Amino acid sequence: MENQYKADLEDRDQTIVSLRKKLVAKDDEIDKLRQSDIAKEVVINKLRSKSRESDQDSRSEYSGARAPANVVLKLELQKKDDLIDELKRQLDRTRSDKTPSGRVDSSTVQYAQRVEVQ
Structure with a gap:
């Protein structure tokens, strides 16, 4: 009987080590994503x-006329905002995956506001 308890303790120790490794890996992944953000x-x-x-x-040089660079910058900002929103949605989907315990782990993501260049 004592051998069974020792075996159970070893199994639990291995499970704890495995879960800690997974937790560290997830924390590292989240840190990388935060640095990316x-x-x-x-x-x-x-x-x-x-x-x-x-x-x-453009206002001073062209008397109120828009310079073509503004349109390009606006499009570039929109592309970057779209990319950031997509990456945040992907992160939210990975966080909302079910945990090993069966509970749902999710978070709230606040998406970037669009910038309007006039």
């Missing part, structure tokens, strides 16, 4: 800044 936010902020500068330049 931070990098994308920096790019978006740079694009917004360029957009504002281009908008100011």
